[in-house]
Structures are given as structure tokens and as C-alpha cells.
Amino acid sequence: MLNVKEVSQRYPGSKQYALQDITLTVGSGEFVFLVGQSGAGKSTLLRLLFREYLPSSGLITYRGRNLARFNGRELLNYRRKIGMVFQDFRLLKQKTVFENVAFALEVVGHSPQAVRKAVPEALAQVGLLDRRHAFPAELSGGEQQRVGIARAMVRKPQLILADEPTGNVDPDTALQLMELFAAINKTGTTIVIATHASDMVDRLRQRVVQLERGRVVRDDKRGGYVGEL
């Protein structure tokens, strides 16, 4: 599905590489943990996969197509196949839980009827249907992240990219969130999660790609968390 080939990334004005010579493949329906210390390049890699920007060198392809060659319309279509989940949730404070999830459908032009059908389904899946009228400030961190996950999955994306999704929640909640991701993955959605949460990584026994100083140092099919993080 996604092919990363010899990708390096250096930010403007910086002499150091955020990523250096990364090569990896993410297959359709895979569940991949990107692990590594802060500054190892996990978030940079996620952003490159989202094509938030282009790599300094190297090639990233999606189903054989070079992301760098996408025109405006193709880029939009590509991003619409991806659900993003953030550490800081990025929910809109003035919108209710329902409206936040509905937003993902409205911005791509879904009809109100489609919104009314899809949003309750997504909220039920993350166990927040009864909180649909609440505002983000009225929710716990875990609940807010569930809304973030519901928003990411409501369009039934092919790929979910999550950047430290459990970074702001307690371990129990983190485990529940990871189980939620695993459940979504079982429906066929490819999931790539950048995380520090070693417990989760160990427990889920999924593929682990470990980065260190911008390089892939380990790619383990049924890995756990190795090393000091």
C-alpha cells in the first residue's frame, strides 16, 4: 500500500537530518507501531506519509503512485483516504462531540442525511454515543481521544495515521484506545501509530518499526518494545 524508499528529510535551516535513508513498506490491512525516542523522526515520517510536506530526497508511493507527483485534486483524494489522530486530540472546542465527528464528513461534502447516519455509528463504535451532545471540555482525555478516533474513522478510511494517540491519557485508558485501534484494524483499515507506550506495543504484538536518530534500526513483524525509550 505504502512504499517508502530511501527517504531523507532535513528541515530548512537545520544541518541535521530528521530522517535518513528510510526504506519500508506498509501493506494493506497492516498494524504498524513506529517507536523511538523523542526526536527519532516518528512524527516526521507520519507527516511525510500524509504528504503534509515532501521529503528532501527519496520516494514515497501509495499503491504505486508517487506522492510527490500528485496534483491538487489527487492530493485531496489521497488525504481523504486517511484518518489522522493526534496526541492533543485537535477537537474543536465550540463544537459538540457529534459536530466534531460530523465535521470530517461535512468538509468533504457529505449530505446531512449521510452525516446523521454515519456519525452515530462511529460514536457507538468508540462507546460515546450517549455523550454526543457534550463539548470537548466536558470530556476526560480518554473520551476526547475516542472522539478523535471516531472522527478519523467515520469516513471509513483506508489508512489511519496516529501520532502519540495515548500520550495524554493514563495507562488503562491507553490500553483501551489501543484495543479500539486493533478493532478498527480488524475491519481492514491499515493503521500506523507513532508511540512511546511500550506496554501497549508489547501487549499487542504487532509489527514494530523502531527509529533512532532518523534511521530505522529494527523492523520486527511481531515485535515488542526493545531498548530504553
Added chain:
Amino acid sequence: MNFNSLRYSLRQGIVSLRRNTILALVTTTMVAISLGVLGGFMLLSANVRHVVRTIESNVEIAVFAAMDADVTALYSQLSTLQSVREVILVPRDEGLRELGLALGDAELFQVFTPQNNPLPDVFRVRVRAAAEVSSAAEAIRGMPGVDTVDYGEEIVAQLLAITRWASSLFVATSALLGFGAIFLVIAIIRLSVMARQEEIGVMKYLGASNGFIRLPFFLEGTVMGLLGALLASLVLWLLYDALSASVQNMALPLLLTPVTGIALLGPIFGGILILGTAVGAFGSLLAIRRYLHDH
């Protein structure tokens, strides 16, 4: 962008205007003031042009015959000029009487007899078109028996100079006011964009197109521009109506009547509406531009 997106954007534009009512009112008022002053200049300019045209079309060429001129021959010569519409002969004794009346002391002029009347015979010549005044005057100057030709060219020249000056001032002021209005709209929309920066970021992550993100701001700016233009037009219309009524009541000479016809005022007020809307739309597009750069 489909119908659902359009409906969503419209709703967002209205919500944003409602949420930032005071800011929107300030912008609308500032746009209205800029456009109002601009419209005032346009009306002033239209009136100056109108006065100049009226004066030009009423210009009369006064042809003073030489004392020994053959008046009848000169009359027929003047009448045969193609550009001439009308020739009126004011004989010297009639001229003397008119001068006495004009100076308010007819008796004083009774000392003059036809023999010692110092005034010459005068022809009042009117041409068919204002533009032909100077060429007709030149042709008449060359005719035998003509002493002096006068058509108030200094007045016309002065009026033309005033029009030119007013036009330059109008263009400069319009440009300044236009830019001022655009920058105001940009500043206000930018505040609105900044207030919604987080939302714009989320929208981009959710795959919203630039057009979709832009549309609510575009609508917001356009509505503010249009409302400002409507407000400016309304105030200007009321002021102009009152002012032109009072000028007409002053019973000034015919050539100083203000412009009131819809053919002349229509383009000015229409122009204000179009300009206001364009300023709002263009300003909002400029304001949002830098937030939509793709990496």
C-alpha cells in the same frame, strides 16, 4: 465542491458574521465611509462635468461688426456657415438700450444719439454643437466687416481646468480610499481567520479543499463589502437628494442645476455597489491566501 459543501460554507459564513458582529459592523461602517467619500467625489465630478457641458452648449459667439461693415452682407455670410444654428442681430441702438437696462439707468444713455452711439452692431451667433464653437469663431474672425469675436473662451478654459483638476484629485482619492477599504477588509478577515486558525488546520487534516476553506471567508468579506456599499449608497443618496433639492430651491441660473437623472446617477451608485462587493471579496481572498499554502 458540491451543493452540500456550498450549504455548509454559507452556514459557516453566517455563523462567523454573527459570532463577530461588532467586528463585522466596524468593517461594514469603515467600508461604507470609504465608499461614501468616494461616491461623494464621483457625484461632485459628475456635477462639474454637467455644468461644463451646460455652459459649453449655451455658449454664444458675440460678433462685433466694424463701424463701416455691411451688416446685411455679414448677416447672410454668418447664416451660411454650416455649424451655425442661429444668428440674431442686435443693432447698435438696440444694444445701447440693452446696456442701459442692464446697468439700471436707461436715462443716462439718452444722451447718445444714433450719430454718437459708440456701440457697434452685434450678432449673437449660436452653433449646433458645443465642440464647434472655437472653429466657428475662427471662421467668423476671418470674415470681412468683423471687428471682434468673443465667446467667453476664458470661462470655458477655466472650467475645463477645474474639471481636469477635480478628475485628478478624484482618481488619486479614489485609489487611496479603495486601497484603504481593501486593507481594512483584509485586516478584519485576517482576525477572523486567526480566530479560526485551529479549525482551518483541522479542516486541512480532514482533507477539506482550499476552495471549501476559503468560501466562508469569501462570503463573509463579500457580505461586509456589499452591506458597506449599500449603507454608503443610502446615506449618499439621502444627502445628495437633500442637497440637490436645496440647490434647486435657490433658483440658481439654469446651468447650475445639479445632476439628477438616473442615467447619470445610476452608474455612480451601481459602481459603488459593485466596488464595495469586489473590495470585500478581493480583500477576503487576500486575507486567507497565506493560510492555504500547501507544502
